[in-house]
Amino acid sequence: MRWAVLAVIIATFMCCYAYALAIVQPSVPVFMDVFSIDMPTALLLASALCITATAMSIPAGLLTDKLGVRLLDVASLAIVLAGWAISCMGNDFWVILVGRSLVGVGTTILGVVSPLIIASWFPQRELGLAMGLGFIGTPLGVAWGVPLASWLIERHGWKSAYVLGFVLALILLLTHIALVKPGPFGHLSKPIAKGKLSLWSALKNVEVWKFAIAVFFAIVVFQTVMSSYQSWLMEVKGLEMGVAGTIAGLIGLIGAPTVTFSGWLSNKIWGGAKGVFSLGAYSLIVPLALFIYVQGLLLTAITILLGFTLYTIIPHALAIIPPRLVEPVYSGTSLGVALFSFNLAGIIGPPLMGLVYTSNGIMWTCTLLSIFALIAGTVNVVVKVKQ
Known part of the structure; x- marks a missing residue:
């Protein structure tokens, strides 16, 4: 079932x-x-x-x-x-x-x-x-x-x-x-009794908001790359639209196996889901730093690495970690805050980084995105998991 x-x-x-x-x-x-x-x-x-x-x-x-x-x-x-x-x-x-x-x-x-x-x-x-x-x-x-x-x-x-x-x-x-329907594990088949849910009680958990900050910075990187990478390949690397689209498409193509693998990995390594999230965030720095300098097959390899590290973060940001930050009765609220941070980053991130790219070029853009990835991984390290 x-x-x-x-x-x-x-x-x-x-x-x-x-x-x-x-x-x-x-x-x-x-x-x-x-x-x-x-x-x-x-x-x-x-x-x-x-x-x-x-x-x-x-x-x-x-x-x-x-x-x-x-x-x-x-x-x-x-x-x-x-x-x-x-x-x-x-x-x-x-x-x-x-x-x-x-x-x-x-x-x-x-x-x-x-x-x-x-x-x-x-x-x-x-x-x-x-x-x-x-x-x-x-x-x-x-x-x-x-x-x-x-x-x-x-x-x-x-x-x-x-x-x-x-x-x-x-x-x-x-x-x-x-x-x-809800399964046999947890409390999820039972809604909270009337009058027991307090907005302040649900949202005052500091760890939820610390993790939301980590999610925000990680997803700014994710959404910027997903929306701009093909343009970077055309404008910075001089590739034709068809070639650039094919290479950029590798990021999405690797997404399906990566989210599955990263979820499996969270049960296998020291540090669990938090460790995988931070490892993915820190690993983003490598392809972002090298993008400016590589061509040909190395560019393809960097693109695959970029897709792998980006999608490593997603299941942990939106599903695995948030419910572990709170008491079980507030799992939905914790997931809602993470989803809010994800969507807010999607609205703010690409336009903001587009302005940086237009004003200062690809080097400053990749540098700033690398800093954001570093912030995401580091903030996540200090988040305390309850469950």
């Missing part, structure tokens, strides 16, 4: 969250033409998810602790389904944007409840591997989502790609109702 639950969660991230990200690229040029809007306006399709996710992260954690995992799991997919339905029916860009915002609300709640469900089904000795596997859905979903959505939009119009999102969300909602 536990592996079936894990498979459903992987499919959910692949078909709901990752597909919602993947559909942006082929939608932007079509919406610019259909709705007569400019590119910055069309790119609100992506911003709507990030901004909504940032605003909802901590409330999603608090609601999970208050109402219980089972209810919030079903509610999250119902909200995602409603968002896709509004987008499908919309004949105005701003209506579609409302639908996208609802998808962002639902997937944010999923980002909190899913790690808790996984944790309730797997014993401690298997938890790292299970959490790592839980994250493979996102890179895999983006990998097939972009070409499939592009084909649907080109052949059958933009609504066909959004109808597919609705159908996938409906199937997964029914599957979650039938199969997904």
Whole structure:
């Protein structure tokens, strides 16, 4: 049963969250033409998810602790389904944007409840591997989502790609109702008793916020590289777009096996999940420092190393470490704070580092990103794990 639950969660991230990200690229040029809007306006399709996710992260954690995992799991997919339905029916860009915002609300709640469900089904000795596997859905979903959505939009119009999102969300909602529930480990089947949840009690844990700082600096590096690396290859290394895209794609390609491996590794090495997080953060310094100087096969090798170190951090930042910082009844809140930090870094990091790159060039950009990686690893070292 536990592996079936894990498979459903992987499919959910692949078909709901990752597909919602993947559909942006082929939608932007079509919406610019259909709705007569400019590119910055069309790119609100992506911003709507990030901004909504940032605003909802901590409330999603608090609601999970208050109402219980089972209810919030079903509610999250119902909200995602409603968002896709509004987008499908919309004949105005701003209506579609409302639908996208609802998808962002639902997937944010999923980002909190899913790690808790996984944790309730797997014993401690298997938890790292299970959490790592839980994250493979996102890179895999983006990998097939972009070409499939592009084909649907080109052949059958933009609504066909959004109808597919609705159908996938409906199937997964029914599957979650039938199969997904908290497992035998932990307290997660029981919501906190009415009146027992204190916002201040949930958020005053210093370790949660220390770890949020580590997550923020690590994810600034992650999001900057993910959004800018192809441009760096073209502008700094002089590569053609196709070649640069192929090399940059190696970062995402290595993501799926890396999140699984790093989750497994957290149960095997001294220092556990904290050790893997800091090791990944410190290891980022090497490819960032060498990027300026390498070409050819060495550049490809550095890119693979960069992808490996970036994705080593993700499952520990968003799933494995946060619940271990607090009492079990506040696991959802801790995950919500980590998710808030993740999304905030995604909003602030790429534009900020883009300004640094434009003003001071690639050397200063890589140097500053290396400093951020060093800060992330060091702050994580001093975080005290409760569980």
